[in-house]
Amino acid sequence: MLAFGRPPRVMGVDVARGVAIVGMIGAHVGVTQAFDWARVETWTDVVHGRSSLLFALVAGISIALLTGGRRTPEVDDLPRIRLGLVGRGAVVFAIGCVLELVGTGIAVVLTVYGILFVAIIPFLRWRRRSLWIAAGALALLGPLLLAIVRILSIDAYGEGIGLVLGTYPVTVWMPFLLAGLAIGRSDLLRLRTAVALLVGGAVLCGIGYGTAALVADPVDALAAASAADEAGRAQPTPEEVAAMPYPEQLAAVADPMRVVSAVVDVAPHSGGTLEILGSGGLAAAIVGAGLLLSRPLRWVLLPLAAMGSMPLTAYAAQIVVIALVGGLSATAAMEGAMWQALTLGLLVAATVWLAFVGTGPLERLTRRASAWMAGTAGGQRAGARVRR
Template sequence: MTSDDALSAWWRMFGRPPRVMGLDVARAFAIVGMMGAHAAGIDESFALADPSSWAGIVHGYPSLLFALLAGFSVSLMTRLGQVADEDIAAVRLRMLGRGITIFAIGVFLELLSTPIAIILTLYGVLYLALIPMLRWRSSWLVLLAVALGLLGPLLLAVLAPLPEDTLGPVLEFLLRGSYPITVWLFFALIGMALARLPLQRAVTALWFTAAGAALLVSAHALAALPTGDRMLSAAVFDLEPHSGSMLEILAALGMGSLVIGLCLLLARPLRWPLLPIAALGSMPLSAYTAHVVSYFVMAGPDGRLASMDILLLSTVILLVMTTAWSILWRRGPLETLAARAGDAVAVLANRR
């Protein structure tokens, strides 16, 4: 039986795609990285040539890795050959329900008034934005991503000097927050295209790893070039976290590809030791929400945490809780909620 036959059989039996352990491990690293940015008090400076600054990788890179993995997840849910043409409408409706649910959870977390820049509101919007593109060819996805990677940073650089609230609440949220939709859509589209490659093959993981390392090194080398123009620097050369520049996108894509490639390579020989990490990564919505709520409980509204001990303790607790939950119920609680909301939307639409 080929890997595609196995995927098809799984889909027919369980109604959902099988999990790819390496992607779950990578997703867990993204979540823990974001936790580090929130709670560990790590300086934001990160220079590839300065090992003493490498802890600063938790700023910016993990959230963009999360966006890249979102594209993988969407593509695996709608993979050509596993979803019949007549079923794609139901898949789109389920994505609509999931996106709305994720957005609602994000709004709830925003109301806690922590200093954390909540990713789930934009993540929900991203789900909705990808619905029209589910059947696009990989070449179309990459072409749109390239256009966003080139034009998006220019747009963000033009908008940056404008006073706050100039664009109105919706466009301010989509374009001038910590997570601009142009950047996240770039990563999601690339993730959708990459997920259609044979992820079970070691050669694919090796290509991800090598290409990712090359992109990361190239981006940091180019960022060292002198530039005197403010607009050019903001649009192209700025490697500060969440800058949205071309080189930040290139560096984050390289880092994301490198992490995913390594996780795919290590998932098979280190399957048993990595199971708790994969369990955390298999329920990112629940784990991220638990982190934000626990942060609120410990720090209170507008309070800040800056302790590596808190990060380590929180990570261990999450690993234990998600592993136990995975053993007992497989899918995370908020993942179940989002899936059922998607199913409900599909059922209600079919009754009309």
């Protein structure tokens, strides 16, 4: 434990991951008010939506560190690395499915997280510049394309569609994963990198949410006009729509405002372009702050970093605890006390586990699955240069 957080381990990444877990606990069981810059007591509302996106960004960083750190993996190592990621993703996906079976009503993020381990494989040898360009293009165009696909498909739904384009659309997560991969290919131990993430992230956050505030009134007026126009027309029933030929179905249900919302929406889990920019900037700034503070405040941040070093275990533990106390309806009656209790309990438990055992139990499981799938002796990670 005395060596935990010292180079080559990047403690700032663990801290950022710990912040994401605390935020997701708050999103699940916390009691918050609608966010208002002028009212400090509402600032806890920031956990909704943004915590899971921070988790996605840090996931990309972790994958970079698992597959070579600053250096892209060698071609000869790629087969083992790919198989290792498939094995890791399969276990994470399975853990997510088990947690969904617990029946808490929480939208478990781990199933999509497991898929992302596989989705990132084609990008492992991309240069940082290419990764940033791809992340930016997906952030700007992905929500728009997703809205168009949903309109053209007349909101078709199935298990596969729900998995890829449901609560946590892959089109929203991939920009964060690619950006995280680019960040992880940088020198995270340099002061310059941390400052760039903090400042650049803050600027991007301001652009995203600032632009949303500027266009809010015109967009609201446009939405009101569209709603008034729609109210003045007779609306077909779902049964009538289903009986129409496809062109008529499309004309009956298509709403141009959905395309507008895909760009300007910043509501949590909306998947709008401005939400991705604003939340992405905030996530990058948190990573930068974690990198900056983890050295001078190492012992202060150690419990948070300890929890961040075993994210699967901590995430699963909070789901199980919520189920044991009676689900979300029971935690809602606690008026936010569950957030503090769960966070404190996990911080203490993770610190004690780290001191006496080390790696979290679910992290140990995924590591072994990765090593078994890749055929690497002793669980060594092919191509790894920097520890997670």
